[in-house]
Amino acid sequence: MNDRDVEAFLALIERHRRYMYNLAFRITGNEQDAKDVVQDSLLNAFVHFDRFEGRADLRTWLNRILVNSALDHLRGLRRRPDVHDPRPISDVADTAASASPDPERLVASADCRRLVRAAMEEMSPLERVTFALRHFEGRSIEEIAQTVGIGSNAAKQHIFRAVRKLRLALKSHWSGQ
Amino acid sequence: MRHLNDDDLVLHYYGEDGPEMVAVERHLQSCAQCMDAYDALTRTLNVVTPPETTPETEGAPDDQSELRQLLRESSRSRSSRAGAGMASWHAEAGAIALVWLVPVLYPLSLLTVYISGEWAHDHIAAAALLVLTVLWACAGPLVAIGILHGIADSFNHASTRLRALGSLMAVISPPLFLLVSRLGPGLWPWYGAVSLAAVVALFPWPETAPSTVRLLFVHRLSALLLGVFVLGHVINQAIAFFSVPSYAAVRSVMRLASQQSVSYGVIVSSVAIQMVTGAAMGMKRVQAGAVVRNLQAVSGWYLAVFLLSHVFSGFLFSPPPGVIRVAAATSGPLNLLASAAATAQLPYYLLGVAAFLFHVGVYARLTALAYLAEASVRRLSYAAVLVATTIVVTIGLSLCGVHLLW
DSSP, X not given: OOHHHHHHHHHHHHHHHHHHHHHHHHHHOOHHHHHHHHHHHHHHHHHTGGGTTTTSOHHHHHHHHHHHHHHHHHHHHHHOTTTOOOOOXXXXXXXXXXXXXXXXXXXXXXXXXXXXXXXXXXXXXXXXXXXXXXXXXXXXXXHHHHHHTSOHHHHHHHHHHHHHHHHHHHHHHHHHO | OOOOOHHHHHHHHTTXXXXXXXXXXXXXXXXXXXXXXXXXXXXXXXXXXXXXXXHHHHHXXXXXXXXXXXXXXXXXXXXHHHOHHHHHHHHHHHHHHHHHHHHHHHHHHHHHHHHHHHHHHHOGGGHHHHHHHHHHHTOHHHHHHHHHTTOXXXXXXXXXXXXXXXXXXXXXXXXXXXXXXXXXXXXXXXXXXXXXXXXXXXXXXXXXXXXXXXXXXXXXXXXHHHHHHHHHHHHHHHHHHHOHHHHHHHHHHHHHHHTSHHHHHHHHHHHHHHHHHHHHHGGGGOOTTOHHHHHHHHHHHHHHHHHIIIIIHHHHOOOOXXXXXXXXXXXXXXXXXXXXXXXXXXXXXXXXHHHHHHHHHHHHHHHHHTTSOHHHHHHHHHHHHHHHHHHHHHHHHHHTTOOSOO
16 A cells, blocks of 8 residues: 555545544544544554455445444543543532523533533443434444444343433432422 | 333334334323323433534544544555565465465374373373363364454455355364264375365355344254253263263263154254354354454354264264264263374364353353443453363363363
């Protein structure tokens, strides 16, 4: 591979980059992590481009690589306590509960987003990825299972657990109103 | 209709309740309790919006300079190794040569196991050499998993087919060797089979049907029946390490049970179904980078030929002269290192047990992921691998004639 191959590859993936970044951002919830995940995925895709062979849709192929890179990235973060230090939900909930009790405001509030974020950080990598793909991206459970490489029952259970964690995190809000 | 639980409500929220959707909606309209629960869920999930990107991050993906630099560095580091095309060609040729060396050298590995077994009998220090040679004879599946890790998505190229079929041959060498050695004396049947497999890899393969869902269902159903029988054998073989008389007694009972026409019919049909459905799914399980998936495929390939040689060989061939079948041995300590011909059964049985435990273990892991947290499943997996390895080592010792009680 030479510089021309690099340019050809960049041209090929150009229209998918923003989509990939947005997906990575929705999964990781962090700009720097999203950039790292996209970069890792594209490097991976470039190195293994000979495996693509045009059999599948390019976006589907990139998507699979991205989701797996995101999973690896999230697992790596969890192994590094200096980086992965989620604030306990109870702490975030206390802060949020002291804010305005107006439900309309609460829905739009940064506190609520902080709670959701804290809940997302408490999820396991698989829970987080499957939930993000289902809830933010609107992918079907079957599609998620195929992308992540698990059974559809397992994908369902990860989503159920993710939803349970979110409900638990937001419970204090709803009961405080 | 019964009340809906949280999981039903989540599926309904995402429109994933399939044909039940109308019934669930009707129930929600008529049941205030479920409707309240659904409202609470909706209220929670509706506030979970995607994280917002800031203006500066929205611009970030357009900045290609850093990525361009990384790709160029990656490209140069690959080129600098030996020239990109050559490096890739060398890697491919190396992988193919390595994986085909396994079946080619397999008879030699058996000879070294036998010789080192004799040495270990005289000098205990040679036991380390025996362990090394047994590992060599059993290395096929490990080599195959390494080679399949970098396999291409489709079998359009002969090099990919050579990789795949080479991996298959590396994996199934122990049972296939026992099967083909029944065709005649010497090594010509074995090298004939290896050459035939290599020739098959040179011709294009037909595209197979895309869906394996039904096959998987039938495969799992028959596996359930067969699993009980195989697990009994595995446990009993492990018992042989602790007490040969207990092993012999349990084996007599199991043999009596399995020789009844009904149970024998069930076993033979289950094996046949396993092999047919497994072969139909065959190479589809293989995927670059998917270690667990490839492990399941590799252990499945092994089990198919192992069961073929173990259950059907009585129908197909008579045992070759000099081969003592473990199942046919009566009482007294087993020692597969006692003769060169019997030594071929040591990797055959060891890998058979390992393949069964890993094949079932991978499926159990995937199932457990549906009910337990990922971290718990990982911890359980490590424990299961430890237990499986202990079982394989225990059986290995008993097959080599090492027993705690005679």
